[in-house]
Amino acid sequence: MSKPLILVTNDDGILSTGLDPLIRAAEAHGEVWVVAPDSEKSGVSHAITLTEPLRYTQVGQRRFALNGTPVDCVFIGLNHILPRRPDFVFSGVNRGPNLGFDVLYSGTVGAAMEGTIQKVPSAAFSMVSRGSFDFNEIGAAVDSMVARIVLNGVPDGVTLNVNIPDRTIGEFKGFKVTRLGNRQYSNEVLTREDPRGGKYLWVGGTRVTNELSPDSDTGAVAEGWGSISPVSPDLMAHHAVKHLAWANVPDDQE
């Protein structure tokens, strides 16, 4: 068997130091190719660029910066830049948590989900910190989880969403499998004025309330655990079908 091929990407951009621990961890198991956005793309979710042309620049050996979204990086990486289909797609390490509903907005998770859609085992990694974002602090934890994923694989159709706390959160206790916690952001909109008197707005949402149950990712991380939540790109709400009989028109359909 040839050496595994691993695609690493992120949403903080090619210059983010968060790429380093993930590249180092992946290099212990295979040949690593990096295709990452040329600038920060936080919060872009599963956005794909359909109406603008894309360009990439090679910035080192097997290292590429693309003027697109994290999903674009995976799509173009898999289907154009890499020499063959990779064995894994790893996204991150993100500067900041991707817990609870964060995963829907997250470019980090979006990229890993695109790997899953393209049938490549994929995982997203995020660092939870109250301050320094020294990615060296979580290097050993990233190494350990990447090794376990390479060994055990990822269930079909599922993306692993990994969050690792640093010591500002508490002593690292290990990893646990979790569900997405209930994580509520405040809904404020902030109004500002530019130097020429024009009004502009910021999406606020700066205050966060986290569920603290130990089986939730939010709760696990708050206690110093690394969390691993399996997420799926299939948005179908099967449980809701039985409440929608009224939406069948005409009622006598076959």
Added chain:
Amino acid sequence: MSKPLILVTNDDGILSTGLDPLIRAAEAHGEVWVVAPDSEKSGVSHAITLTEPLRYTQVGQRRFALNGTPVDCVFIGLNHILPRRPDFVFSGVNRGPNLGFDVLYSGTVGAAMEGTIQKVPSAAFSMVSRGSFDFNEIGAAVDSMVARIVLNGVPDGVTLNVNIPDRTIGEFKGFKVTRLGNRQYSNEVLTREDPRGGKYLWVGGTRVTNELSPDSDTGAVAEGWGSISPVSPDLMAHHAVKHLAWANVPDDQE
């Protein structure tokens, strides 16, 4: 009870004629406010703008154009522009289908899901056509489904994803509740050259293979039915937890 307040948005932008049938349908049931992107934002999924300031322009009575994503339009609309929380968020009518995995990439569905996250009953509408995109053709079907949604409501935590075929697909048969079908895009990347010799890429994916089972949205639409699939912003893959025992480290956790 005061007149219902309805927020209408889309991802094709404030100038898209696809807004018209949805505004007309909603006006039969309440006061309609429109907050839509100032330019086309197709494929932006659940992207939210966190690193750029947002500005909006009032373009008519209760009509606003925002320099952001569809999700931004719902967030800023609900939390800043509208006089109170709306009773419904309707997104569309999109120029083109949002079937199967499309919903993950879709800005139209992203906007409606943001309504759901904000606890407002929400639905996305898309037009399936092989050609003309004359939105008048589907006006009666939009009217009918909006009336049913206003009457019956939307299950908590669920977004209704409605696709309506025009006569280029066949005779309209009515609506049926569906699941998301298996819809596979080709993965090609197209290489082009600009007038100055620079190479650029297009995300391809122009060839589509659709599941045709009558209970899938792809199959229903192909037969001339309008499809209604309930989708959820909760990405948690509960079924996968049992396959991830290896990810609990140490194993002796409480």
